[in-house]
Amino acid sequence: MGSISGLLDFLESKGRAAATARLLLSVAFVLVVWEAVASVVESRLLIVPPLEVAQALSEESASGALWTNAVATIGAVAISFPIAALIGISVGLALASSRFLALTAGPLLTALNSVPVIALAPLFIAWLGLGFASKFVIVTIFSMFPILVTTEVGLRATDRHLVEAARSFNASYWQIFRTVTLPFALPFIISGIRVGWARALVAIIVAEFFGAFAGFGFAILAAGQSFDTAVLLAYVILLGILGLSGSLFFEWLERRLAPWRQDQ
Amino acid sequence: MTAASVLSVESVTKVFSGAGKPDLVALEDVSFSVGDGEFVAIVGASGSGKSTLLRIIDGLLPATSGAVRVGGEAVTHPGFDRAMVFQQDCLLPWKTVLDNVAYGLVIGGAKIADAHETARRFVQMAGLTGFEHHYPHQLSGGMRQRVNVARALAVNPRILLLDEPFAALDAQTREIMQGELLNIWSESRTTVVLITHQIEEAVFLSDRVVVFSARPGSVREEIPVPLPRPRTMEMKRSEVFVSLVDRVWRLIEHEVRKAVEEGMA
Ligand SMILES: Nc1ncnc2c1ncn2[C@@H]1O[C@H](COP(=O)(O)OP(=O)(O)O)[C@@H](O)[C@H]1O
Numbered sequence A: 001m002g003s004i005s006g007l008l009d010f011l012e013s014k015g016r017a018a019a020t021a022r023l024l025l026s027v028a029f030v031l032v033v034w035e036a037v038a039s040v041v042e043s044r045l046l047i048v049p050p051l052e053v054a055q056a057l058s059e060e061s062a063s064g065a066l067w068t069n070a071v072a073t074i075g076a077v078a079i080s081f082p083i084a085a086l087i088g089i090s091v092g093l094a095l096a097s098s099r100f101l102a103l104t105a106g107p108l109l110t111a112l113n114s115v116p117v118i119a120l121a122p123l124f125i126a127w128l129g130l131g132f133a134s135k136f137v138i139v140t141i142f143s144m145f146p147i148l149v150t151t152e153v154g155l156r157a158t159d160r161h162l163v164e165a166a167r168s169f170n171a172s173y174w175q176i177f178r179t180v181t182l183p184f185a186l187p188f189i190i191s192g193i194r195v196g197w198a199r200a201l202v203a204i205i206v207a208e209f210f211g212a213f214a215g216f217g218f219a220i221l222a223a224g225q226s227f228d229t230a231v232l233l234a235y236v237i238l239l240g241i242l243g244l245s246g247s248l249f250f251e252w253l254e255r256r257l258a259p260w261r262q263d264q
Numbered sequence B: 001m002t003a004a005s006v007l008s009v010e011s012v013t014k015v016f017s018g019a020g021k022p023d024l025v026a027l028e029d030v031s032f033s034v035g036d037g038e039f040v041a042i043v044g045a046s047g048s049g050k051s052t053l054l055r056i057i058d059g060l061l062p063a064t065s066g067a068v069r070v071g072g073e074a075v076t077h078p079g080f081d082r083a084m085v086f087q088q089d090c091l092l093p094w095k096t097v098l099d100n101v102a103y104g105l106v107i108g109g110a111k112i113a114d115a116h117e118t119a120r121r122f123v124q125m126a127g128l129t130g131f132e133h134h135y136p137h138q139l140s141g142g143m144r145q146r147v148n149v150a151r152a153l154a155v156n157p158r159i160l161l162l163d164e165p166f167a168a169l170d171a172q173t174r175e176i177m178q179g180e181l182l183n184i185w186s187e188s189r190t191t192v193v194l195i196t197h198q199i200e201e202a203v204f205l206s207d208r209v210v211v212f213s214a215r216p217g218s219v220r221e222e223i224p225v226p227l228p229r230p231r232t233m234e235m236k237r238s239e240v241f242v243s244l245v246d247r248v249w250r251l252i253e254h255e256v257r258k259a260v261e262e263g264m265a
């Protein structure tokens, strides 16, 4: 009993070792359940055991298909997402600093945010063709909204007492922005970027479903159509790793930039 | 407005008017002056416009009519001749103690290295040596308020404005902080305007207590405190101290009663 609760205490604790242990434990759990289900379910169309998926992955890698797809997908996201973040932050900034914009463009953007813009993907592809342009637009539009919203919220949430204290030192508008408002909003912005990153991955896959000659989405669709469940799952797992590592990175960044929000 | 007065508040009136709300007269014809190096305390019922007056003196708010002069010059915006300590904790949570104390200097255009050097002196003066690289959330309430005072003093103001700086502290910490404030003040010799709702605190710390009437705030009476300096804890039991506290309390009590009666009428 004692050792179990000691183990749980360790897993609950802060620190890198505990976090790694938690991650390994949940991965192991998923693998065990997966293996168990795969040994019960007969149909290899429905589910494939982990080892076969790993095999499919190494075959994809050996044939070079994995790298072609990775370059297509990661390349498109790597170019589109930073631009989406930049646009999101800029528009959020504009909305937070202009009452006129907030009153006129704000409601429109909020409405757009609640529309599943991703459903317009086929339309963008019809307009912009099967190349990079359509993917860029779909990823950018779909992932910029959470960043835009959290930027505006963060900037507006700034403690007005802190602003007044800065003003009492005769700080200029720009100095207040640089030393008070922006640092205050930064953790908000990064959590928006974290959500945006997950959306960017969804967007690129959907875009590749509808029109692409390479990419994870393309490969998943192709594997699905040829009933190759092992390859399909291999790419889904790669996507999961991509999403998780991005999320962990942004969480780490948030902690780094806002240490005062942790242990208070 | 004697020759040596460094701050003069001249017939200051403040009316808050918002859309769809009736005008609120927060201050009405407030006049008093503060001599160089003097320690003045302002007491008054809650809502009598004390914070509003301090903001006007600091230049954060414009007066509706009347004027505030510092060294003869009319105040139009905040400046380094005045520094304010707010009632709420106003430290930047992402800056260390040292960077917080240096903040005003950096905003004023000082080089980081120079600002840190000055800040270190005031960190020491505030008894926070060893905590330079701590963040505000790692400090106790009393320590945080000392950082606030150090930050204000670091810009070397002629006038230090304190808005109920110890209100959020427990009784013991408050007492210690009062003593420390007097030490710092006797070292720096700045002029101090302190707002407090604690009458004992006002009498113990100040050379003169300005008693405010309830809303709209105006000066009801100015009471000199003839206790010698340095002030000691024993003085709190002296007859002079007790009778002064009693006198201020009577004035305030009258104001509170008036406010209550007006409320019932
Ligand atoms: N910015 C403001 N706008 C409108 N009314 C205000 C504002 N600031 C203060 N008041 C009002 O002015 C009155 C005096 O407030 P304040 O100066 O904070 O009093 P005190 O500090 O003596 O408690 C209160 O009734 C308060 O509601």
Ligand SMILES: [Mg+2]
Pocket (backbone or CB within 6 Å): B050, B051, B052, B087
């Ligand atoms: Mg007040």
